[in-house]
Amino acid sequence: MDAATNAAERNQASAPLPPAWTEAAVRALIDLPFPDLLFQAQTIHRANFDPTRVQLSTLLSIKTGGCPEDCGYCAQSLHHQTGLPASKLMPLDEVLARAREAKAAGATRFCMGAAWRGPNPRDLESVCAMVTAVKALGLETCATLGMISPDQATALATAGLDYYNHNLDTAERHYEAIVSTRTYADRLATLAAVRAAGMHVCCGGIVGLGETEADQAALIATLASLPEPPESVPINQLVPIAGTPLADAPPTDPLRLVRLIAAARICLPRAYIRLSAGRESLDDAAQALCFLAGANSIFYGGKLLTTPNAPEARDKALLARLGMRALG
Ligand code: SAM
Ligand code: DTB
Ligand code: SF4
Numbered sequence: 001m002d003a004a005t006n007a008a009e010r011n012q013a014s015a016p017l018p019p020a021w022t023e024a025a026v027r028a029l030i031d032l033p034f035p036d037l038l039f040q041a042q043t044i045h046r047a048n049f050d051p052t053r054v055q056l057s058t059l060l061s062i063k064t065g066g067c068p069e070d071c072g073y074c075a076q077s078l079h080h081q082t083g084l085p086a087s088k089l090m091p092l093d094e095v096l097a098r099a100r101e102a103k104a105a106g107a108t109r110f111c112m113g114a115a116w117r118g119p120n121p122r123d124l125e126s127v128c129a130m131v132t133a134v135k136a137l138g139l140e141t142c143a144t145l146g147m148i149s150p151d152q153a154t155a156l157a158t159a160g161l162d163y164y165n166h167n168l169d170t171a172e173r174h175y176e177a178i179v180s181t182r183t184y185a186d187r188l189a190t191l192a193a194v195r196a197a198g199m200h201v202c203c204g205g206i207v208g209l210g211e212t213e214a215d216q217a218a219l220i221a222t223l224a225s226l227p228e229p230p231e232s233v234p235i236n237q238l239v240p241i242a243g244t245p246l247a248d249a250p251p252t253d254p255l256r257l258v259r260l261i262a263a264a265r266i267c268l269p270r271a272y273i274r275l276s277a278g279r280e281s282l283d284d285a286a287q288a289l290c291f292l293a294g295a296n297s298i299f300y301g302g303k304l305l306t307t308p309n310a311p312e313a314r315d316k317a318l319l320a321r322l323g324m325r326a327l328g
Contacts, residue, residue, distance in 0.1 A: 020225035021267045027217040030263045034255070038293055041262035044269045045294040054291070054319060055272050055327045056300035057109040057142065058102035062090045062130065063123075064306060067115035069146070071169075072178045073206060075241040075306045076115040082243035084306060089114070089123060092130055099134045102301060105312050106326050110134050111142035111165060111202075113305050117181070118147040128159035135160040142202060142232075147182065147190045153197035163232060164194040165202035168222060171215035178209055178246075191226065201230040204274070207260060208238030208252045216260055224267035232297065233264055233271045237278025239307045252278075254286040258293045265294025272297040277304055284318055291322065300326075 029037065045051055066086025070079040099110045112130060119127060127143060135141045143156065144165035156164065169175065172184045194201055203226070205219045223233060237257060240247050264273050274297035275282075275290045282290070302311045310318075319325060 021221045023214065023218045023221045026221045026224075026263055026267060027214060029266055030213070030217055030220075030259050034259070037259060037262045041265045041294045042292060044266050045296070048269050049296055051291075051296075052324045053296065053327045054324055055109070055274075055297040056107045056315075057111050057274070057297060058099075058105070058107040058301040059111045059113060059299050059304055059309075060090075060095065060098050060102075061115070061303075061305040062095055062112045062127070063087065063114035063116065065115055068117050069181045070179060072245040073209060073238055073241070074244065077244070080241075080244045082241055086115075089126055092126070092133060095130045096133050096137070099137055099139060103137055103139055105301065106316075106328065107139070107300050108327060109140040109142055109163070111144065111163075113144045113165075114146070115305075116146040118149075119145045119152065124152055124155060128155055131156060131159040131161045135162075144202075147186055148193055150193040150196055153190075153193040153199065157197040157199050161199055163200045163202045164190075165232075165234070166190050166194065167204050167206070167234065167236075168219060169205050170209050170211050171218035172222065173218070174209065174211045174215045195228060200232065201226075201228070202232035202234065203230040204232075204234035204236065204264075204276070206236040206238055206277070207257060208240075208249055208278075209246060210249055217263070220260070220263050220267055223264070229268050230271055232274060233268055234274040234276035235261055235264060235295070236276040237281065239277050239280075239304070241307070251281065254282055254289075257282075258286070258289045261290050261295050262293035274298060277307070279310060280308055284321065287318060288322055291324065 064087045065076045065084045067076045070077055075082045075084050102110050131141050140162045142163035142165055143161055168187055175184045237252050273295045275295040299309055
């Protein structure tokens with residue numbers, strides 16, 4: 001089955017599930033002439049979403065730095081000399097104040113990130129209280145706390161967690177060049193626990209980790225072939241951090257990023273594709289192309305976890321300039 005037919009069939013709610021996307025099929029998509037790729041992505045995007053609407057998620061680092069994992073891209077790993085001071089878990093009232101600000105600024109989802117290998121029992125209890133309180137404000141809740149067990153996933157779901165973010169980051173064959181303290185299988189086990197607990201999955205990756213073009217296609221194929229596709233797919237560009245092994249990695253060509261977003265849109269037709277970290281390096285025209293390619297979610301607010309993001313006012317101006325609106 002060619003890529004176009006495959007994608008079109010996936011769009012039919014009543015049609016049987018097509019065979020999973022293969023790396024070769026995704027690669028063929030990514031390599032299509034740019035106008036053909038964007039036309040397919042636009043067609044699928046419009047069949048599933050209002051292309052003028054963008055979902056806004058605000059991130060908050062509730063526990064920063066001092067992480068025992070050795071992810072080669074990360075500012076927060078204890079294995080790298082990044083100069084980032086470690087902090088304790090943020091108190092509930094501070095988290096709630098930040099969530100109220102995010103809601104007032106127009107975000108619909110609030111994502112709490114912690115620099116842990118995984119939460120310990122006391123931390124999990126604290127995060128569950130945060131989730132319940134943030135949800136009570138009328139925000140969707142998301143957390144990214146590292147690896148979690150099925151019991152921990154159930155506790156978070158019971159507390160009201162809507163989404164759990166856990167990225168596959170890159171292709172399985174490239175993963176061990178980036179992270180040695182856990183495996184791809186560990187990542188998949190956490191994703192299975194999140195699903196089994198009935199939460200939505202937020203899972204994507206990073207481009208610019210020294211991966212090959214084939215690795216990029218393999219990551220999209222893997223995401224699209226999960227037992228159930230993720231509802232939310234963050235596409236991050238590496239934000240190079242001084243002191244990490246990837247500090248000097250070459251930047252990604254913005255048009256390559258647009259192609260990858262288009263391929264993700266086609267292979268994951270019903271997912272929110274989030275133009276995530278690295279947006280600061282894109283000008284308005286490149287971001288507009290990403291939206292045309294099917295990105296329909298962004299991180300909203302002046303900071304990601306440890307690095308800067310566009311201030312709210314700039315994003316509001318960008319959406320207004322494009323005649324687009326926040327989902328609300
Ligand atoms: N500690 C948890 C974990 O790794 O599962 C949650 C937080 S972690 C910072 C969340 C994700 O942010 C990572 O999986 C990675 O995809 C992304 N990320 C971290 N540092 C990044 C960077 N410098 N550039 C781009 N993406 C990054
Ligand atoms: C995701 O995919 N990207 C976000 C979120 N999930 C947690 C994190 C981006 C982090 C960028 C680097 C930093 O700010 O430290
Ligand atoms: Fe720790 Fe997450 Fe950073 Fe890896 S990505 S070092 S697990 S905070």
